[in-house]
Amino acid sequence: xxxxxxxxSTILRPSCSAQVQPGMGERGGGASSSGDLIFQDGRxxxxxxxxxxxxLVPTVDYYPDRTYIFTFLLSSRVLMPPxxxxxxxxxxxxxxxxxxxxxxxxVKAKLKSFSAKIxxxxxxxxxxxPYDFQDExxxxxxxxxxxxxxxxxxxxxxVKKAIGQMMQGLLLSLAARGQLQELREKLRLPAVDKGPxxxxxxxxxxxxxxxxxxxxxxxxxxxxxxxxxxxSSIQPEDLMQIISHMDxxxxxxxxxxxxxxxxxxxxxxxxxxxxxxxxxxxxxxxxKKHRTRMLEFFIDVARECFNIGNFNSMMxxxxxxxxSPVARLKKTWSKVKTAKFDVLEHHMDPSSNFCxxxxxxxxxxxxxxxxxxxxxxxxIPVFNLFIKDIYFLHKIHTNHLPNGxxxxxxxxxxxxxxxxxxxxxxxxCPFEKDKKIQSYLLTAxxxxxxxxxIASFESEGPENHMEKDNWKTLRTTVLNRA
Numbered sequence: 001x002x003x004x005x006x007x008x009s010t011i012l013r014p015s016c017s018a019q020v021q022p023g024m025g026e027r028g029g030g031a032s033s034s035g036d037l038i039f040q041d042g043r044x045x046x047x048x049x050x051x052x053x054x055x056l057v058p059t060v061d062y063y064p065d066r067t068y069i070f071t072f073l074l075s076s077r078v079l080m081p082p083x084x085x086x087x088x089x090x091x092x093x094x095x096x097x098x099x100x101x102x103x104x105x106x107v108k109a110k111l112k113s114f115s116a117k118i119x120x121x122x123x124x125x126x127x128x129x130p131y132d133f134q135d136e137x138x139x140x141x142x143x144x145x146x147x148x149x150x151x152x153x154x155x156x157x158x159v160k161k162a163i164g165q166m167m168q169g170l171l172l173s174l175a176a177r178g179q180l181q182e183l184r185e186k187l188r189l190p191a192v193d194k195g196p197x198x199x200x201x202x203x204x205x206x207x208x209x210x211x212x213x214x215x216x217x218x219x220x221x222x223x224x225x226x227x228x229x230x231x232s233s234i235q236p237e238d239l240m241q242i243i244s245h246m247d248x249x250x251x252x253x254x255x256x257x258x259x260x261x262x263x264x265x266x267x268x269x270x271x272x273x274x275x276x277x278x279x280x281x282x283x284x285x286x287x288k289k290h291r292t293r294m295l296e297f298f299i300d301v302a303r304e305c306f307n308i309g310n311f312n313s314m315m316x317x318x319x320x321x322x323x324s325p326v327a328r329l330k331k332t333w334s335k336v337k338t339a340k341f342d343v344l345e346h347h348m349d350p351s352s353n354f355c356x357x358x359x360x361x362x363x364x365x366x367x368x369x370x371x372x373x374x375x376x377x378x379x380i381p382v383f384n385l386f387i388k389d390i391y392f393l394h395k396i397h398t399n400h401l402p403n404g405x406x407x408x409x410x411x412x413x414x415x416x417x418x419x420x421x422x423x424x425x426x427x428x429c430p431f432e433k434d435k436k437i438q439s440y441l442l443t444a445x446x447x448x449x450x451x452x453x454i455a456s457f458e459s460e461g462p463e464n465h466m467e468k469d470n471w472k473t474l475r476t477t478v479l480n481r482a
Contacts, residue, residue: 038405043412044068046405049079057092058117060100060110067415069124074236074418075411078243078399082129083137090145093118097152115152115159122146123166129237130173208294209281212440216297220304221431222438223274223313227380230270231425233263239418242387243394267383271316273446278320280447282329283455291459292335295321299341306347309364309378311357318348325449325456328467332460354385365420374430386421390414450474 037047037055047055056064056072076085100110122142126133133139146163213219242264278298285291298317305314320326321341327333349356364379371377397410447455454474462468 040409045409045412046401046407048404049406052076052406052408053085053088054092056121057089057096058114058121059096060114060117063117063120066124069121070128070419071408071411071415073125073129074240074415075408077237077240078411079406081135081137082132083135083141086125086132086138086141086145089121090141090148093145094148097148111152112159115149116162118145118149119159119162119166123162123169126166126170126173129235130170131177131235131237133170134174134177207440208284209277209440209444210294210297213434213437214297216300217304218434219301219437220308220310220313222434222441223301223305224308224310224378224380225429225431225433226270226438226441227310227312228378228425228427228429230263230267231380234267234425235263236418236422238263239387239390239421240414243390243414264387271312271319271383274313274316274441275320275323276446276452277441277444278317279323279326279452280445282321282326282332283447283452283459286459288332288335288459291329291332295326295332295336299336299344302344303340306344306360308375309368310380311361311364311382312380314344315348315382318344323452325452328456328463329460330463357382357385368424368427374428377427378430379424379427381421381424386417390417393417450477454478 037051038045044055052072056069058064073082073085076082096114097111100114101107122145126142133142146167150160150163152159209219213222282291282294282298285294298321302314302317305311305317347356347360348354361379361381368377368379393410393414398407399410401407453470457467457471457474462471
């Protein structure tokens with residue numbers, strides 16, 4: 001299983017350099033009655049849930065760092081549902097307001113400043129995680145807070161105007177997501193339902209991928225187009241949703257709604273579809289010479305994907321060629337110039353926790369960070385490995401430390417990885433869309449696993465007892481079904 005950097009092997013170890021600071025110390029106040037925050041080298045690493053929530057809420061003289069806002073809002077859903085967090089934020093805001101009103105020095109000015117900061121926090125929340133507000137409870141809490149905040153600045157109307165703009169932006173985001181939901185549901189179809197499932201070899205006149213696109217670079221670019229379109233539908237909270245369902249023994253976890261992960265399922269299905277399409281395109285070819293050409297073409301496509309930075313499509317293509325019905329075609333493979341394929345498999349070698357792939361990914365990431373063009377910004381990681389990294393990081397480090405504090409250092413790292421992933425999903429594809437090629441990739445018929453084996457055995461007969469038994473079983477099954 002892919003693992004995270006060894007830097008975080010010391011997350012749970014006590015450190016002599018860690019310093020305990022009061023929960024309100026960074027906020028200009030006294031010690032927090034709800035618990036302390038612990039900083040190490042100036043970075044927040046743990047604290048009680050109550051103290052972390054108070055650290056999120058602004059005061060007249062304090063506004064939380066944006067990276068903290070994103071990290072806490074993202075990770076808190078593992079501990080509690082968003083509507084509960086927003087209700088608590090509203091309660092803290094009310095306490096802050098009452099304290100300001102009890103004072104005698106420049107009350108109106110302070111209330112106005114405080115209100116503006118609360119609206120800014122809510123604005124950042126609605127922009128980063130608009131999906132949270134599809135829940136009626138969360139939206140009700142938002143309206144209650146904004147109503148109270150508006151009362152603090154009735155004269156100028158500045159706060160009211162900012163709230164109106166925030167709500168308008170939120171409603172537009174929710175409307176756009178609603179329009180995408182139907183498309184996402186379509187993308188959830190399993191691989192075998194992607195198109196008609198072929199049960200016999202098609203006629204020689206039927207079009208194959210080479211009849212649609214014989215340029216490996218162009219096909220790699222269209223695959224990248226599809227990848228980026230699907231990646232754009234994934235949100236940070238979708239990725240955290242996985243973590244919130246991992247550990248049933250954690251009494252503090254939030255179950256959430258499993259249906260929110262449909263964008264992840266759709267993207268995972270795309271990987272499977274592409275692998276099966278590659279295997280189908282190879283196995284359906286009758287003549288060995290043409291099968292050889294098909295294999296070499298897909299090897300070139302995978303190589304172009306690697307050069308672009310599209311590692312997910314590259315892995316899907318390699319996976320398709322490594323499926324048993326394709327891998328067993330020894331006579332066909334003997335005619336293939338496999339030097340390029342060997343290089344690709346070297347990059348995807350699973351040994352040492354996919355060390356070679358991670359080195360290539362790091363190189364693509366560095367290229368993206370200093371890129372002068374959109375083409376150089378493309379980084380599409382192997383999605384399954386990314387998810388396993390997040391899973392591994394979550395499993396080896398607990399949410400709570402022995403003293404009851406939230407292990408915020410763990411959530412800093414999870415947030416960092418998710419934030420980096422999200423920057424990759426926002427890259428605009430620089431390649432012109434070819435509807436004809438994309439239509440074929442998304443709708444071309446594919447074989448079921450059974451049909452793949454039948455086509456494979458018809459192309460090259462069984463060579464050992466196990467294959468002969470499998471072939472016999474397959475023929476019997478097909479005859480009985482007929």
